[in-house]
Amino acid sequence: MQASTAKKAIDAKLRAKGIGMSFKRDGNTTAVLENIDLDVGEGEFLCLLGPSGCGKSTLLNIVAGFLEPTSGTVMIDGESVKGPDARRIFVFQERGVFPWLTVEGNVGFGLFRLTRAERETRIAHYIKLVGLQGFEKAYPQELSGGMKQRLEVARALAVKPDMLFLDEPFGALDSITRLIMRGELLRIWEAERKTIVFVTHDIEEAVQLADRVVVMSTRPARIQKIVEIDIPHPRDISSPRYLELRDGIFEEIGLAHKI
Amino acid sequence: MSSTAWTRRLERVVWPLLLGLVLLLAWHYSVAWTGSKVFPSPLDVRKGMAELARRGVLWGYIADSLRRVGVGFCSAMVVGIPLGLTLGWYPAASQVVNPLIQMVRPISPIAWIPISIVWFGVGERSAIFLIFLAALFPIVVAAMNGVRNVPSIFRRAGRNFGLSPLRLLATVVFPASLPQIIIGLRIALGIAWLVVVAAEMIAVDSGLGYLVIDARNSGKRYDLVVAAMLMIGLIGLGLDIGFRQLETVKAIRWGFRHEG
Ligand SMILES: Nc1ncnc2c1ncn2[C@@H]1O[C@H](COP(=O)(O)OP(=O)(O)OP(=O)(O)O)[C@@H](O)[C@H]1O
Ligand SMILES: [Mg+2]
Numbered sequence: 478m479q480a481s482t483a484k485k486a487i488d489a490k491l492r493a494k495g496i497g498m499s500f501k502r503d504g505n506t507t508a509v510l511e512n513i514d515l516d517v518g519e520g521e522f523l524c525l526l527g528p529s530g531c532g533k534s535t536l537l538n539i540v541a542g543f544l545e546p547t548s549g550t551v552m553i554d555g556e557s558v559k560g561p562d563a564r565r566i567f568v569f570q571e572r573g574v575f576p577w578l579t580v581e582g583n584v585g586f587g588l589f590r591l592t593r594a595e596r597e598t599r600i601a602h603y604i605k606l607v608g609l610q611g612f613e614k615a616y617p618q619e620l621s622g623g624m625k626q627r628l629e630v631a632r633a634l635a636v637k638p639d640m641l642f643l644d645e646p647f648g649a650l651d652s653i654t655r656l657i658m659r660g661e662l663l664r665i666w667e668a669e670r671k672t673i674v675f676v677t678h679d680i681e682e683a684v685q686l687a688d689r690v691v692v693m694s695t696r697p698a699r700i701q702k703i704v705e706i707d708i709p710h711p712r713d714i715s716s717p718r719y720l721e722l723r724d725g726i727f728e729e730i731g732l733a734h735k736i
Numbered sequence: 737m738s739s740t741a742w743t744r745r746l747e748r749v750v751w752p753l754l755l756g757l758v759l760l761l762a763w764h765y766s767v768a769w770t771g772s773k774v775f776p777s778p779l780d781v782r783k784g785m786a787e788l789a790r791r792g793v794l795w796g797y798i799a800d801s802l803r804r805v806g807v808g809f810c811s812a813m814v815v816g817i818p819l820g821l822t823l824g825w826y827p828a829a830s831q832v833v834n835p836l837i838q839m840v841r842p843i844s845p846i847a848w849i850p851i852s853i854v855w856f857g858v859g860e861r862s863a864i865f866l867i868f869l870a871a872l873f874p875i876v877v878a879a880m881n882g883v884r885n886v887p888s889i890f891r892r893a894g895r896n897f898g899l900s901p902l903r904l905l906a907t908v909v910f911p912a913s914l915p916q917i918i919i920g921l922r923i924a925l926g927i928a929w930l931v932v933v934a935a936e937m938i939a940v941d942s943g944l945g946y947l948v949i950d951a952r953n954s955g956k957r958y959d960l961v962v963a964a965m966l967m968i969g970l971i972g973l974g975l976d977i978g979f980r981q982l983e984t985v986k987a988i989r990w991g992f993r994h995e996g
Contacts, residue, residue: 573889
């Protein structure tokens with residue numbers, strides 16, 4: 478299942494070239510992204526890793542079509558990205574679920590083009606996939622943070638997108654739930670083979686999940702290094718190779734791995 | 737339900753009732769001690785109410801007042817919600833219309849009485865127009881602000897799923913602003929009830945507002961005046977309590993603070 482990097486580069490799902498972004502505020506311009514080139518392969522799990530405020534969310538919003546870059550182009554499937562698209566769903570932190578809809582209503586939100594019967598089977602399937610059976614009629618305020626996060630993932634998957642953009646989706650969860658959610662996401666990814674771009678500032682999280690980890694520098698962000706994580710899933714997080722890769726990234730970011 | 741929740745609920749009813757009772761007693765004894773001939777005691781008022789019921793006008797008057805509020809309030813809702821949603825949706829439109837709204841809003845509905853009589857004549861329609869006018873502005877303003885305050889994260893999610901603007905409005909923006917709209921409706925209903933009484937004092941010959949004026953003019957029946965005032969207050973309270981039940985509907989409740 479580990480396609481070679483060379484092959485990925487050829488049939489890139491997403492290709493960003495020369496992305497630059499600067500924001501104007503109070504007459505000053507801040508350069509946030511500088512000359513970013515990035516390819517994401519079909520079915521790949523890619524993590525964007527970098528210090529807080531470096532521009533990870535900005536980059537993710539650009540490739541998702543929510544923000545227009547100051548320079549550069551983003552191509553997905555050979556088409557240039559003009560705006561958000563139902564084939565590529567952006568998952569926010571849990572705050573993105575609609576509080577006025579039930580679990581069912583949220584999962585079915587994007588399915589308005591389907592017939593009623595199709596919609597119902599689709600909803601049931603994804604509720605089961607994320608383990609929310611029994612909560613179909615519950616409202617988000619009756620769910621825990623982790624359940625809301627799973628609900629949002631289910632809402633995204635239900636429209637059968639070919640890409641998912643996740644911006645620190647587990648950032649607000651406690652460490653145990655976070656660990657469980659990572660396992661769930663990997664399980665879903667293996668079942669559905671979406672192309673995933675996942676933003677995080679947690680090194681362990683990146684090394685546990687990704688095929689490749691893109692390490693970004695401080696602002697203005699450039700791509701500092703791309704680390705291929707050549708460990709098959711399920712990953713043994715105490716194996717020497719895991720520790721080697723993890724420590725390599727720690728050093729890359731300029732942190733001594735001690736506290 | 738746990739027993740503490742029960743006692744808490746009970747307390748919420750018992751204490752206000754007790755306060756009401758104390759005030760009634762205070763009223764009764766102050767009338768008795770001062771020996772007032774004009775101001776009615778609670779017992780006089782009760783007798784007055786019984787008399788109204790016997791004459792068969794009490795329920796009719798209440799129904800008339802409620803009907804006027806119902807019609808006026810509902811038409812304000814039908815006009816005000818779409819108008820407010822549109823204004824909130826197109827900031828350019830609200831920039832044009834908002835100064836006008838803010839200018840017309842502070843004009844008391846009472847000040848509109850002469851105009852409404854010119855337009856609609858003395859009677860039912862005039863009263864309903866005043867109620868409509870009074871209820872309209874809080875509804876429009878609430879819907880407008882509701883739309884403006886929809887978190888961008890919800891709009892973005894809606895756009896991401898490829899919704900048409902109309903569908904986005906119907907399935908995201910409207911439900912997201914509903915809690916604020918409900919608050920606006922509740923304020924508007926209170927105002928509508930306030931205005932119906934004023935309107936009935938001038939424009940019509942039935943209803944609780946009419947009763948207040950009529951009882952005073954025909955024989956200084958202050959027992960009936962106070963009886964009508966009490967009915968007005970109690971029905972206002974009832975309307976408010978009824979309306980607050982809406983806030984517990986689950987699809988709306990997220991927008992309100994609830995302890996449970
Ligand atoms: N709309 C905006 N206007 C002005 N500046 C912005 C805007 N959005 C982001 N920035 C700036 O761009 C920089 C990068 O922001 P971004 O949210 O992409 O960082 P991030 O890497 O996602 O950080 P974090 O890990 O804390 O989420 C920040 O310095 C921020 O102040
Ligand atoms: Mg961010």
